[in-house]
Amino acid sequence: MSCCCGKENENAKEMQVDFEKLAPIVSKYKGTKGTLISVLQEVQEIYNYLPMEVLDYIAGEIGVKPAKVYGVATFYTQFRLDAVGKHIIMLCQGTACHVNGSKAIEEAVCDELNIKEGETTEDNLFTLENVACLGCCSLSPVMMIDGETYGNLTPDKARKIIREIKENESKGV
Ligand code: FES
Known part of the structure; x- marks a missing residue:
């Protein structure tokens, strides 16, 4: 699996992403500037990593350019882009x-x-x-x-x- 930043995500396993879980996060942060890191932290708490399709979804929902979301997600070591075990x-x-x-x-x-x-x-x-x-x-x-x-x-x-x-x-x- 590869993402828009060109990084190969070799360990990612097929998993169903439940977008409904994101609704409370989106409604909490939508329209508030400077909250991207908090959004990503909360999203990662749900999935244990940041699935690419979720990053796209989040970008659209909170009105931030996808490139910025990917940039933040890849810059900070606290964020994982690969699926991990429990x-x-x-x-x-x-x-x-x-x-x-x-x-x-x-x-x-x-x-x-x-x-x-x-x-x-x-x-x-x-x-x-x-x-x-x-x-x-x-x-x-x-x-x-x-x-x-x-x-x-x-x-x-x-x-x-x-x-x-x-x-x-x-x-x-
Ligand atoms: S080398 Fe320090 S804990 Fe392993």
Whole structure:
């Protein structure tokens, strides 16, 4: 899938975009200048990323040129243009974590989820991202899932953590 800015969106998965969810945001910000970042933040909260068709829709609805909307969405790192899973696994590849075996953790996580780094699982449950230092090097190797930090990882421990999340998902917890 490619967007108007020419960027290939390789990880995007086919998903239905429910435009009805956007109505409250549009009515809240329509006609108010200087609110584009707030609009995009709220839109991203709904979808977990910014689908291209939504950016087009938002531009039309709030009266901002599409190029400006894309410009803001691509400029700020807080915004995602690729679909991501419900649980984002941020696996630290900083120096301390690297020295303490983060590559083996990555291999275990990739194997457990059957994806490569940067990809999202078929069921849209997990996205794996390598990141730089998470700021808790004394716990290395470290990963963060949904804002929770898991340290002193071993490949088995990482697999167990992921299996527990999968299990909770299957129970609807
Ligand atoms: S290097 Fe991984 S937390 Fe600092």
